[in-house]
Amino acid sequence: MSLEQRWLRAAYGASPWLMPLYPLGGLYRYLMRRREARYRRGKKFVWHAPVPVIVVGNITLGGTGKSPLVAWLARWLVNQGWSPGIVTRGYGGKSDAYPLLVTPETAPSQSGDEPLMLAQQTGLPVVADPQRARGAQALVEMGCDILLSDDGLQHLALGRDIELVVVDGARGLGNGRCLPAGPLREAPSRLGRVDAVIVNGELSKPLPVASIAMQLMPQRWRCLRDGQHRELTPLPFRLPVHAIAGIGHPERFFNTLHSLGVEGEMHPLEDHQQFHPAALEFGDRRPVVMTAKDAVKCKDIAPPDSWVLEVEAVLPSSFEHWLAAKLSALIERGCTHG
Known part of the structure; x- marks a missing residue:
């Protein structure tokens, strides 16, 4: 077992050997709040797409099931008459030029594994770019009328209209502490400020907010x-x-x-x-x-x-109705930020 795997197991299992790191977790939480405030107050630039943007992310390290949800959303949006595009960082890949349009034939060494998987599963435009706002702009120029940002919750330079957070039901929020004392990228209170929390699998520990059940079948x-x-x-x-x-x-x-x-x-x-x-x-x-x-x-x-x-991914019909109503409300008030 690697050091990373050992650390994740300790963070999700509330292992006592992480206790000396607790003060650093508090410092990390403070720095994240300060960073968010700089974007909110306009001290750091946020690009708002002229089309709706749905961000799918998490507040924990380790897999939660984001990519299957992105694929589900992509298929659902196509069935609703949208022309979606997917923007992602492309972790694990390295390209000579960004933004990178990922096709089913792209080498995974260029795109990373998850962008290539999404391109193969959905057949939709997928753009990998460490600067998500730049990648999102490329998708808009391709004619996409709605964007899905995969693992983009903490990438605040890209504006968003809907935030969805995925939580692994089996592991929950672990010991509830921020990095490096725990698995959290942000404080648990962040869940109260997103549009929906989606739990992948049966929830083993209660969350501080209501959630929607998702199953990977x-x-x-x-x-x-x-x-x-x-x-x-x-x-x-x-x-x-x-x-x-x-x-x-x-x-x-x-x-x-x-x-x-x-x-x-x-x-x-x-x-x-x-x-x-x-x-x-x-x-x-x-x-x-x-x-x-x-x-x-x-x-x-x-x-x-x-x-x-x-x-x-399989989600309840109530979530579909909620999302349809959310998008209708965006259209009614003219979701064009540009």
């Missing part, structure tokens, strides 16, 4: 080699397997596999893990099972018997 298996899809049952591969997960919360993926009857060796990896062929050589011929996020980096190096579990 397995949909199908995809053979990584030929792209063909198979039903969830019967399993299209033999057991046992090697399961890999380079995501923020690998245990969630492994628990899903167990619920489908998949058994074998589970290999938790670093979030945004960079792969090389040796990392997928386990010395036997067991099938390899992975997440869609890992698959975009493993397609050309994975063993022939490799499988991807595709999942999709």
Whole structure:
């Protein structure tokens, strides 16, 4: 287990060895409040798009399920008649020129894993740019009439009309403390100032605000080699397997596999893990099972018997009605900031 994984486990488990860092958590919280105030008072520039902007983010480190929600929102918006675009930082990628338009054929070394995954899953314009406001402007110039900012809650240089925060139901807010004493990017009170808090999975600890339930439901298996899809049952591969997960919360993926009857060796990896062929050589011929996020980096190096579990977010109809009403209100008051 890496140092980062050990720290995350301690932060979410309220381990006592983090107690000496508590004063630093208070300092971090103060600095975040001061930074937010500078944007709010106009001391730092905020670019407001001439179209609605929906930010999907979290206030914790580690995976919460933001990308599946972004993909769900993208599909839902298309069904409502919108032409959405997705802007993201492109963590783990490095391009010679930004903004980078990510297509299903873009190299993950340029775009990062999550932008490429979203481009493949949605077929919509996805732009990666460390300066999200610049990336958002590029999407507007492409003709997008609504923008989704993936993991953009703390990137205040891009104005927003709707803020959605995703919380991992199993881990919640951890020990409730800010970095480096805990997993929080912002104080828990931030949840009271966003438009909706969405909980991925069953909530194990109460939150200080009301929330909306989201489930990540397995949909199908995809053979990584030929792209063909198979039903969830019967399993299209033999057991046992090697399961890999380079995501923020690998245990969630492994628990899903167990619920489908998949058994074998589970290999938790670093979030945004960079792969090389040796990392997928386990010395036997067991099938390899992975997440869609890992698959975009493993397609050309994975063993022939490799499988991807595709999942999709499921949200209640009440959330759809709320979001439709929210967007209608924006249109009625002329959501054109430019």
